Amino acid sequence: MNPSSDAPSDSVPTCPHLAAVQQACGPLESSVFRGQQRVVVPAEQSFAALSLLKDRGFDLLVDVSCVDYLEYRGAKHRYGLVYLLANTSSNDRLTVRVFVDDPEPTVASVVPLWEAANWLEREVWDLFGIRFTGHPDLRRLVMPEEFTAHPLRKDYPLQGRGERHNFPVITRDHS
Amino acid sequence: MSIAPAEFEAPSERRSEDYLWTLNFGPQHPATHTTLRLVLKLEGERVVDAMPEMGYLHSGFEKIGEHLTFNQYVTVTDRMNYISPMANNVAWHHAVEKLLGIELTPRCSYIRTIIAELARISDHLLCNGAVGLDTGAFTFFLYAFYQREVIYDIFETLCGARFTNSYTRVGGVSQDITPLVIEKIRSFLKTFPKTLDDMERLLNRNRIFVDRTKGVGLLTKAEAINRGATGPVARASGVTRDLRRDEPYLAYADLDFHVCCAAAGDCYARYLVRMQEMRESLKIVAQALENLPAGPVNVGIDQRTALPNKKQVYSTIEGTISHFELSMSNRGFEVPCEESYAAIEAPNGELGFYIVGDGEDAAYRARCRPPSVLHFALFPHLIRGHTLSDVVAVLGSLNIIAAELDR
Numbered sequence: 001m002n003p004s005s006d007a008p009s010d011s012v013p014t015c016p017h018l019a020a021v022q023q024a025c026g027p028l029e030s031s032v033f034r035g036q037q038r039v040v041v042p043a044e045q046s047f048a049a050l051s052l053l054k055d056r057g058f059d060l061l062v063d064v065s066c067v068d069y070l071e072y073r074g075a076k077h078r079y080g081l082v083y084l085l086a087n088t089s090s091n092d093r094l095t096v097r098v099f100v101d102d103p104e105p106t107v108a109s110v111v112p113l114w115e116a117a118n119w120l121e122r123e124v125w126d127l128f129g130i131r132f133t134g135h136p137d138l139r140r141l142v143m144p145e146e147f148t149a150h151p152l153r154k155d156y157p158l159q160g161r162g163e164r165h166n167f168p169v170i171t172r173d174h175s
Numbered sequence: 176m177s178i179a180p181a182e183f184e185a186p187s188e189r190r191s192e193d194y195l196w197t198l199n200f201g202p203q204h205p206a207t208h209t210t211l212r213l214v215l216k217l218e219g220e221r222v223v224d225a226m227p228e229m230g231y232l233h234s235g236f237e238k239i240g241e242h243l244t245f246n247q248y249v250t251v252t253d254r255m256n257y258i259s260p261m262a263n264n265v266a267w268h269h270a271v272e273k274l275l276g277i278e279l280t281p282r283c284s285y286i287r288t289i290i291a292e293l294a295r296i297s298d299h300l301l302c303n304g305a306v307g308l309d310t311g312a313f314t315f316f317l318y319a320f321y322q323r324e325v326i327y328d329i330f331e332t333l334c335g336a337r338f339t340n341s342y343t344r345v346g347g348v349s350q351d352i353t354p355l356v357i358e359k360i361r362s363f364l365k366t367f368p369k370t371l372d373d374m375e376r377l378l379n380r381n382r383i384f385v386d387r388t389k390g391v392g393l394l395t396k397a398e399a400i401n402r403g404a405t406g407p408v409a410r411a412s413g414v415t416r417d418l419r420r421d422e423p424y425l426a427y428a429d430l431d432f433h434v435c436c437a438a439a440g441d442c443y444a445r446y447l448v449r450m451q452e453m454r455e456s457l458k459i460v461a462q463a464l465e466n467l468p469a470g471p472v473n474v475g476i477d478q479r480t481a482l483p484n485k486k487q488v489y490s491t492i493e494g495t496i497s498h499f500e501l502s503m504s505n506r507g508f509e510v511p512c513e514e515s516y517a518a519i520e521a522p523n524g525e526l527g528f529y530i531v532g533d534g535e536d537a538a539y540r541a542r543c544r545p546p547s548v549l550h551f552a553l554f555p556h557l558i559r560g561h562t563l564s565d566v567v568a569v570l571g572s573l574n575i576i577a578a579e580l581d582r
Contacts, residue, residue, distance in 0.1 A: 142230040
């Protein structure tokens with residue numbers, strides 16, 4: 001979903017799940033691209049909306065990821081979370097977007113709904129620095145625990161900030 | 176004379192953790208097969224809890240994806256699930272083509288279907304071979320690996336590379352399939368079912384193997400869905416989800432095959448599902464090869480996505496211009512400022528890419544949805560209450576590939 005698009009489609013949603021979410025959360029921006037239905041949910045309502053969608057049959061959480069829109073032309077928000085949902089019986093798919101901003105990018109954890117979110121949210125915290133409130137074990141997933149930056153942010157350089165050169169050298173005598 | 180521990184201190188004073196033994200398994204261990212680490216809490220030989228650790232092979236593939244063009248990045252996808260690189264190539268360019276809105280030629284989608292299924296066979300051979308190896312069936316492992324070599328030979332004839340194929344391109348593939356490749360695939364289709372029969376005779380009713388895998392690592396259907404399992408792991412638990420049938424891509428809508436499922440949800444069921452899927456893959460390859468459409472393999476010059484072949488470059492003005500423009504940065508692809516997700520049924524499960532385009536030749540964000548991460552997160556749930564020797568059986572049946580896990 002392009003955050004710069006100035007024309008949110010306020011037309012009557014065709015997807016029945018979308019209508020249900022709109023009924024619960026008020027009018028939401030939604031769009032379709034290449035046959036994929038997408039809806040933007042405000043951060044404070046994300047848990048309620050996702051919970052509702054889970055009850056409506058979206059039992060599989062395919063992915064939780066994030067995009068940093070720092071250098072994206074015309075972007076209104078810094079981070080856009082992506083929740084990809086799927087229904088294993090009807091094979092419907094739905095993409096839920098939640099936008100959060102600096103300085104304290106925070107969103108409610110969906111681990112109580114899907115256990116699958118546990119490691120996926122840890123990865124987003126690790127690489128983007130977005131806090132998930134209510135997460136049972138929000139530790140870094142792929143980077144070492146003592147790492148301080150969030151490397152998939154756009155202001156983090158491709159070749160790093162020299163962390164590699166500063167790794168402590170452990171010798172055989174001082175291990 | 177032995178003294179029971181109870182004589183030293185009253186049970187109430189003993190901390191419950193005291194007699195748990197912590198065992199570090201990996202990151203370098205022959206039975207992890209890849210670089211991953213498990214911290215196991217043991218009570219005697221029983222695993223009370225397990226703490227999986229990952230990140231030892233983290234190489235920032237997603238960050239690199241923001242700096243390489245859509246065609247260059249395919250070389251990086253080879254290195255994700257290096258057991259079946261062809262499937263990763265297909266997944267990456269499937270997602271790119273979805274974002275760019277490119278319709279493949281029929282011949283290209285059939286070729287991609289064939290190589291994706293051959294990749295599935297080679298992936299399942301490794302996974303089941305490794306499960307056999309870890310549970311003591313060394314001969315089985317050699318049978319599986321011999322057949323993997325045959326598939327490597329086919330890929331080498333097809334694109335010149337055995338292991339890191341980088342075969343697909345935006346809107347096509349790097350080389351058309353040749354009669355020699357077709358001949359090699361045909362002979363593989365003839366010989367492989369015999370080996371598959373032998374392999375099934377070796378293990379399916381092997382007392383040791385069945386005892387070590389049946390009832391081990393149980394995953395119920397509800398848990399499988401809730402924990403995000405896909406692919407053979409989910410199908411062995413009774414989830415009848417297969418993107419090849421449910422969201423047909425490439426040429427799968429034209430082909431006849433079954434979705435292999437089991438209800439038990441244990442390591443043995445996962446083994447059986449993989450064995451059966453190899454037979455179905457053979458069926459798919461045979462059908463696709465019989466019905467391989469003639470015609471161009473890459474999309475036309477007018478779409479300005481795939482490099483034209485050398486004959487066109489040297490003898491037509493359109494070919495020359497197209498080749499020149501595609502070789503220059505910012506003159507090649509017309510990328511929409513949009514985002515899309517596309518997934519394929521990779522050997523391990525749903526392998527998808529969420530790509531954000533911003534008009535440049537490279538993705539603004541190239542998120543890979545790796546099935547291994549969700550399967551590795553399952554591990555503590557599956558191993559609790561089983562013995563230490565079951566760790567390798569469960570780990571093998573999940574087919575964790577660390578390079579895909581960490582990216």
